[in-house]
Amino acid sequence: MVGGGAAGSEDLAAAFTVGARLAVLGAVVVCGGLGGVMEAACRGARSAGGLTVGLLPGRSAAEANPFVDVAVPTGLGELRNGLVVAASAAVVAVGGGYGTLSEIALALRAGKPVVGVRTWSLVRPSGDADDGMVVVDDPAAAADLAVSLAGAGAG
Amino acid sequence: MVGGGAAGSEDLAAAFTVGARLAVLGAVVVCGGLGGVMEAACRGARSAGGLTVGLLPGRSAAEANPFVDVAVPTGLGELRNGLVVAASAAVVAVGGGYGTLSEIALALRAGKPVVGVRTWSLVRPSGDADDGMVVVDDPAAAADLAVSLAGAGAG
Amino acid sequence: MVGGGAAGSEDLAAAFTVGARLAVLGAVVVCGGLGGVMEAACRGARSAGGLTVGLLPGRSAAEANPFVDVAVPTGLGELRNGLVVAASAAVVAVGGGYGTLSEIALALRAGKPVVGVRTWSLVRPSGDADDGMVVVDDPAAAADLAVSLAGAGAG
Amino acid sequence: MVGGGAAGSEDLAAAFTVGARLAVLGAVVVCGGLGGVMEAACRGARSAGGLTVGLLPGRSAAEANPFVDVAVPTGLGELRNGLVVAASAAVVAVGGGYGTLSEIALALRAGKPVVGVRTWSLVRPSGDADDGMVVVDDPAAAADLAVSLAGAGAG
Numbered sequence: 001m002v003g004g005g006a007a008g009s010e011d012l013a014a015a016f017t018v019g020a021r022l023a024v025l026g027a028v029v030v031c032g033g034l035g036g037v038m039e040a041a042c043r044g045a046r047s048a049g050g051l052t053v054g055l056l057p058g059r060s061a062a063e064a065n066p067f068v069d070v071a072v073p074t075g076l077g078e079l080r081n082g083l084v085v086a087a088s089a090a091v092v093a094v095g096g097g098y099g100t101l102s103e104i105a106l107a108l109r110a111g112k113p114v115v116g117v118r119t120w121s122l123v124r125p126s127g128d129a130d131d132g133m134v135v136v137d138d139p140a141a142a143a144d145l146a147v148s149l150a151g152a153g154a155g
Numbered sequence: 156m157v158g159g160g161a162a163g164s165e166d167l168a169a170a171f172t173v174g175a176r177l178a179v180l181g182a183v184v185v186c187g188g189l190g191g192v193m194e195a196a197c198r199g200a201r202s203a204g205g206l207t208v209g210l211l212p213g214r215s216a217a218e219a220n221p222f223v224d225v226a227v228p229t230g231l232g233e234l235r236n237g238l239v240v241a242a243s244a245a246v247v248a249v250g251g252g253y254g255t256l257s258e259i260a261l262a263l264r265a266g267k268p269v270v271g272v273r274t275w276s277l278v279r280p281s282g283d284a285d286d287g288m289v290v291v292d293d294p295a296a297a298a299d300l301a302v303s304l305a306g307a308g309a310g
Numbered sequence: 311m312v313g314g315g316a317a318g319s320e321d322l323a324a325a326f327t328v329g330a331r332l333a334v335l336g337a338v339v340v341c342g343g344l345g346g347v348m349e350a351a352c353r354g355a356r357s358a359g360g361l362t363v364g365l366l367p368g369r370s371a372a373e374a375n376p377f378v379d380v381a382v383p384t385g386l387g388e389l390r391n392g393l394v395v396a397a398s399a400a401v402v403a404v405g406g407g408y409g410t411l412s413e414i415a416l417a418l419r420a421g422k423p424v425v426g427v428r429t430w431s432l433v434r435p436s437g438d439a440d441d442g443m444v445v446v447d448d449p450a451a452a453a454d455l456a457v458s459l460a461g462a463g464a465g
Numbered sequence: 466m467v468g469g470g471a472a473g474s475e476d477l478a479a480a481f482t483v484g485a486r487l488a489v490l491g492a493v494v495v496c497g498g499l500g501g502v503m504e505a506a507c508r509g510a511r512s513a514g515g516l517t518v519g520l521l522p523g524r525s526a527a528e529a530n531p532f533v534d535v536a537v538p539t540g541l542g543e544l545r546n547g548l549v550v551a552a553s554a555a556v557v558a559v560g561g562g563y564g565t566l567s568e569i570a571l572a573l574r575a576g577k578p579v580v581g582v583r584t585w586s587l588v589r590p591s592g593d594a595d596d597g598m599v600v601v602d603d604p605a606a607a608a609d610l611a612v613s614l615a616g617a618g619a620g
């Protein structure tokens with residue numbers, strides 16, 4: 001579950017829905033643990049009784065949003081984006097920040113399933129659209145697809 | 156909660172007790188997620204209804220021991236030892252492996268409380284014993300002390 | 311200097327030119343140290359008397375291409391992409407791999423100058439093209455621009 | 466080449482000698498890039514015409530000491546200690562800080578040769594001295610031994 005700290009209301013609503021749906025499906029929601037899309041996804045997961053993990057950029061658990069169950073301060077700064085990807089069986093990307101873009105790219109690089117909602121479009125040097133990420137309009141459907149692609153119950 | 160994968164029965168018993176006591180105290184047990192002392196601590200925590208987090212060296216959640224609730228594959232190899240320390244509010248070290256020694260050192264370097272049970276003694280170049288780590292014989296007392304030193308409920 | 315291991319001949323020629331021009335300008339060429347675009351850039355830099363640094367994903371200096379002067383095995387896997395960005399004052403991206411995309415994104419996220427040659431186009435969720443990366447057709451001009459944007463002599 | 470930022474004059478003199486000798490032997494000196502032992506080793510290496518690499522904890526190359534040829538800002542904080550070890554074919558440890566101790570431990574864990582000069586003594590839980598690190602009084606001899614143990618020309 002990746003997405004930026006600065007997000008509009010539609011992104012936040014989408015992230016809430018994704019988090020809630022992931023929780024319903026039994027997936028653990030792993031994210032960067034801060035505000036914006038990350039917080040909305042955690043809030044959604046929490047509302048559905050799910051477990052949330054925040055891999056934080058800094059050294060203090062206190063920077064986690066209040067809906068993170070397991071706060072992991074990493075001290076890695078933005079390098080923790082790679083850790084969020086490594087820790088996830090599939091990635092749902094919401095919104096259009098550069099951090100989110102880095103996580104999409106790292107997940108595609110690692111061969112992990114990526115489902116995008118209201119996020120970047122990637123155009124290859126040839127001018128062709130890249131088809132590595134599956135683009136889905138409906139956030140709940142995105143969560144369903146991610147869990148399905150991830151295999152049994154991981155998130 | 157740090158300690159090695161290769162451990163004798165006394166280390167394993169101590170780790171089980173530490174994990175169980177941490178869970179009773181409401182602390183989340185964070186460890187490297189593999190076998191030996193790590194597995195014993197997770198088993199102890201689970202037996203007391205606690206939550207366990209395993210920060211794994213590899214890329215697959217499947218390498219976690221069966222008592223890890225939240226498996227975080229990091230792909231960092233032994234560099235994940237630093238992450239275990241960063242993610243912890245206090246460290247309880249059990250046993251005498253080099254990985255455990257690295258975690259003791261990184262925690263002391265970061266100014267975090269370290270409680271040692273059946274682990275390394277550190278002698279400064281001057282010949283004086285280092286007093287950065289608190290050495291405790293009783294594993295349950297070590298857990299109590301770690302939680303106390305960590306402040307409110309972190310582990 | 312970022313770019314993938316699998317690259318066509320035009321990408322390789324562009325990377326060679328970028329590396330050579332960076333060296334002429336006195337910049338150290340930092341890259342991932344493997345083959346393809348990375349090797350071509352190092353070869354270019356070496357041909358112009360420059361210094362090359364390879365931040366390798368694995369644990370062995372032997373995996374560096376033969377034009378790396380300073381091989382740094384990191385053991386970080388693809389997380390070393392973030393390190394390549396952190397270590398660079400500006401980024402020149404050549405080619406269209408996902409690893410390259412991750413480095414573009416991480417550099418933009420960190421607010422570092424990014425100059426792209428024959429690489430990804432990024433389209434925001436709004437449908438607008440992202441203008442964070444400067445796109446340049448001529449590889450030598452890309453190197454000039456990167457050094458200029460990076461400030462005094464870094465690369 | 467590992468050692469702390471806060472060091473006495475004997476440690477600094479030893480580090481200078483180690484750095485100079487490593488350079489004479491053709492080894493690249495890799496260190497944490499800051500002051501104290503790190504700076505003394507770089508100064509020594511530079512005095513003998515050697516190449517020095519500083520893997521810095523922060524994000525700015527400006528924090529490197531003036532004798533670092535290749536400054537690599539990592540943004541990893543103290544986790545960069547593990548990177549210094551990963552990047553080295555053998556480790557020479559000078560002085561008694563906790564960061565140095567962590568690097569000794571990580572190197573021993575990774576099975577890399579470690580030569581200690583005026584540094585920690587490690588006592589196993591059994592009360593036996595650990596013999597993983599070779600202790601040498603003479604700094605030049607320590608450098609010779611490290612290069613010899615590392616194999617052909619790495620440092």
